[in-house]
Amino acid sequence: MPVQNRLTQLLQSPRANLLTLYFTAGFPQLPDTLPVLEALAQHGADIIEIGMPFSDPIADGPTIQQSNQRALENGMNIARLFEQLADFRQRVPDTPVLLMGYLNPVLQFGLERFCAQAAALGIDGLILPDLPMREYQTRYRGLLAQHQLSHIFLITPETSADRIRTIDAESEGFIYAVSSSSTTGKTQGLASEQIAYFERLQKMQLKNPFLVGFGISEAAGFRQVCQYARGGIIGSAFIRALEGPGAIAEKVKAFMDPIKG
Amino acid sequence: MNSTNLSPATYQVDEHGYYGQFGGAFIPEMLHPNIEELRSRYLEIIYAPEFQEELQVLLRDFVGRPTPLYFARRLSELYNAQIYLKREDLCHTGAHKVNNTVGQILLARRLGKQKIIAETGAGQHGVATATVCALMGMECIVYMGEHDIKRQRPNVERMKMLGATVVPATSGSKTLKDATNEAMRHWINHPQETHYIIGSVVGPHPYPDMVARFHAVISQEIKSQLREKTGRENPDYVLACVGGGSNAMGAFYHFLDQSEVQLIGAEAGGMGVNTGKSAATTQLGKAGILHGSKTLLMQTEDGQVVEPYSISAGLDYPGIGPAHAHLFASGRARFYDITDEEAMRAGLLLSRTEGIIPAIETAHAFAVLPKIDFKTEEVVVVNLSGRGDKDLDTYIAYPY
Ligand SMILES: Cc1ncc(COP(=O)(O)O)c(C=O)c1O
Numbered sequence: 001m002p003v004q005n006r007l008t009q010l011l012q013s014p015r016a017n018l019l020t021l022y023f024t025a026g027f028p029q030l031p032d033t034l035p036v037l038e039a040l041a042q043h044g045a046d047i048i049e050i051g052m053p054f055s056d057p058i059a060d061g062p063t064i065q066q067s068n069q070r071a072l073e074n075g076m077n078i079a080r081l082f083e084q085l086a087d088f089r090q091r092v093p094d095t096p097v098l099l100m101g102y103l104n105p106v107l108q109f110g111l112e113r114f115c116a117q118a119a120a121l122g123i124d125g126l127i128l129p130d131l132p133m134r135e136y137q138t139r140y141r142g143l144l145a146q147h148q149l150s151h152i153f154l155i156t157p158e159t160s161a162d163r164i165r166t167i168d169a170e171s172e173g174f175i176y177a178v179s180s181s182s183t184t185g186k187t188q189g190l191a192s193e194q195i196a197y198f199e200r201l202q203k204m205q206l207k208n209p210f211l212v213g214f215g216i217s218e219a220a221g222f223r224q225v226c227q228y229a230r231g232g233i234i235g236s237a238f239i240r241a242l243e244g245p246g247a248i249a250e251k252v253k254a255f256m257d258p259i260k261g
Numbered sequence: 262m263n264s265t266n267l268s269p270a271t272y273q274v275d276e277h278g279y280y281g282q283f284g285g286a287f288i289p290e291m292l293h294p295n296i297e298e299l300r301s302r303y304l305e306i307i308y309a310p311e312f313q314e315e316l317q318v319l320l321r322d323f324v325g326r327p328t329p330l331y332f333a334r335r336l337s338e339l340y341n342a343q344i345y346l347k348r349e350d351l352c353h354t355g356a357h358k359v360n361n362t363v364g365q366i367l368l369a370r371r372l373g374k375q376k377i378i379a380e381t382g383a384g385q386h387g388v389a390t391a392t393v394c395a396l397m398g399m400e401c402i403v404y405m406g407e408h409d410i411k412r413q414r415p416n417v418e419r420m421k422m423l424g425a426t427v428v429p430a431t432s433g434s435k436t437l438k439d440a441t442n443e444a445m446r447h448w449i450n451h452p453q454e455t456h457y458i459i460g461s462v463v464g465p466h467p468y469p470d471m472v473a474r475f476h477a478v479i480s481q482e483i484k485s486q487l488r489e490k491t492g493r494e495n496p497d498y499v500l501a502c503v504g505g506g507s508n509a510m511g512a513f514y515h516f517l518d519q520s521e522v523q524l525i526g527a528e529a530g531g532m533g534v535n536t537g538k539s540a541a542t543t544q545l546g547k548a549g550i551l552h553g554s555k556t557l558l559m560q561t562e563d564g565q566v567v568e569p570y571s572i573s574a575g576l577d578y579p580g581i582g583p584a585h586a587h588l589f590a591s592g593r594a595r596f597y598d599i600t601d602e603e604a605m606r607a608g609l610l611l612s613r614t615e616g617i618i619p620a621i622e623t624a625h626a627f628a629v630l631p632k633i634d635f636k637t638e639e640v641v642v643v644n645l646s647g648r649g650d651k652d653l654d655t656y657i658a659y660p661y
Contacts, residue, residue, distance in 0.1 A: 059289040077563040108564030154290040
């Protein structure tokens with residue numbers, strides 16, 4: 001039985017240029033999670049990724065490292081996050097929402113408990129970048145499917161074609177195509193190698209669409225990746241926007257409007 | 262101890278990169294090509310005859326192996342046992358760490374890598390890496406916690422003199438864990454031309470196994486030296502300090518399956534296990550994931566890594582290698598937690614009884630000696646992992 005949730009429904013629709021935003025739960029202030037989430041949905045985010053903070057985020061650059069640190073200092077943890085999300089589906093009924101984070105906090109919370117509670121809240125999928133494929137296949141796949149949760153895998157320009165095929169076969173949702181081998185938050189335009197990589201992905205005729213993330217910071221970059229991909233993912237640039245002065249709703253609107261165009 | 266119930270093969274890494282429930286390769290996709298290349302090639306590269314030839318020559322003529330196994334007469338009288346010291350402090354650069362860096366630099370060349378990165382705590386691994394990079398004419402960047410840069414000054418100067426770039430890690434407790442985070446981030450950003458020489462039996466598979474194999478020469482030599490000196494190959498005890506656990510794994514390696522040999526690790530108790538200022542991972546840790554492997558890890562209930570503490574930069578790490586986590590969980594090895602004060606006094610005592618100033622890391626192993634009730638005829642090998650020159654400031658300032 002294929003996984004069915006808001007994410008898979010969205011991806012089965014013909015909609016393109018899917019704008020995905022990442023933010024860290026409990027940042028800039030502990031109670032900001034829900035206001036950010038709501039404002040993102042209201043101002044046109046198609047998919048939202050909520051980051052669960054970790055003390056040692058090795059795949060992240062300085063911006064997301066600091067947002068993780070701040071969120072932890074604010075007292076964020078998975079139990080609090082789930083409390084904050086208690087009835088978020090009344091306010092954000094349709095937008096697919098994914099939880100993203102390093103594996104250790106999820107393991108300590110308890111994998112089964114985590115999946116059951118996330119699904120009950122209305123979460124649609126997980127991105128666990130340090131989860132090995134073999135662990136996924138032996139322990140996670142069945143559990144996630146049971147709760148109608150998608151798992152999103154990352155690929156990079158260096159991921160082999162064989163491995164992309166395996167990842168495609170294991171994915172129910174989209175493939176997260178990291179634009180270049182790097183930590184998060186490096187802003188560089190698209191170079192010819194990246195375009196070649198996106199074209200290579202297009203030619204592979206994968207069953208899942210791919211969204212491009214890492215290094216997209218504004219409208220132009222987003223539009224550019226949408227020429228090749230089903231959408232783009234913005235993280236660090238949005239975190240920086242949240243750090244500035246002003247009310248959450250206004251900061252989110254000011255960030256989203258130019259991108260939505 | 263239920264070690265006799267386990268089949269010998271259990272202590273080696275399995276085909277999936279695990280030691281019992283510990284190990285694996287929990288890495289983001291960006292590192293997958295590098296780790297997969299290493300995993301699929303390391304054994305074939307390391308055991309090729311030309312590699313072994315080159316390695317053996319370097320270990321003999323550059324590192325100075327075999328290192329002596331020294332009968333410590335006065336220490337033996339003091340503790341009423343037959344105590345031998347495996348003199349890894351006499352390796353070139355002053356610690357065991359160079360056994361691994363010599364091996365990994367040869368491997369990096371065969372992988373076609375031009376640049377080397379490393380993390381370091383005490384600076385010994387950083388110096389050993391900078392040394393082999395100078396030897397091979399390769400570029401070298403070493404990440405080191407800002408706090409460790411201050412407390413291990415001489416090693417920072419040595420790395421610079423050898424031509425390495427030392428980059429301070431400024432996050433967290435500014436120690437070994439944070440340096441490792443930065444090194445991993447650097448590798449994610451420069452995967453193709455760079456090899457990461459990890460300095461202990463930690464990290465994603467195959468690192469723990471590969472580093473253990475490069476240090477296994479320690480126990481291989483102990484066996485033959487002991488046979489020569491005592492007529493028997495196996496000691497009753499092997500003692501070593503455990504930060505990540507590389508010198509200990511090297512000293513244990515050829516005794517893992519000899520259940521009559523008691524394997525003892527000394528962890529940094531810091532100010533005391535229950536003070537919140539400690540790095541005694543087997544006492545304070547539970548299974549978790551950091552730096553690419555599942556192992557015992559000091560962490561909060563929420564799974565956030567706890568900042569460790571030790572007077573010794575090389576033991577100031579919140580985890581241990583996955584193989585040690587398995588040795589602990591299976592009961593094959595025992596671990597003692599040694600406070601700063603016990604270690605400092607043991608370092609001073611070794612200096613005055615045997616004329617050897619040990620690294621503060623190493624001094625933790627010596628502090629175990631008074632805690633075990635040896636029989637006079639029992640043979641005890643202490644792995645003297647490094648010399649204490651780098652620690653003089655700390656030794657001098659310490660209020661004994
Ligand atoms: C002399 C010495 N001994 C021991 C250690 C701890 O490392 P490991 O547990 O990997 O041997 C270090 C680390 O810096 C060291 O310099």
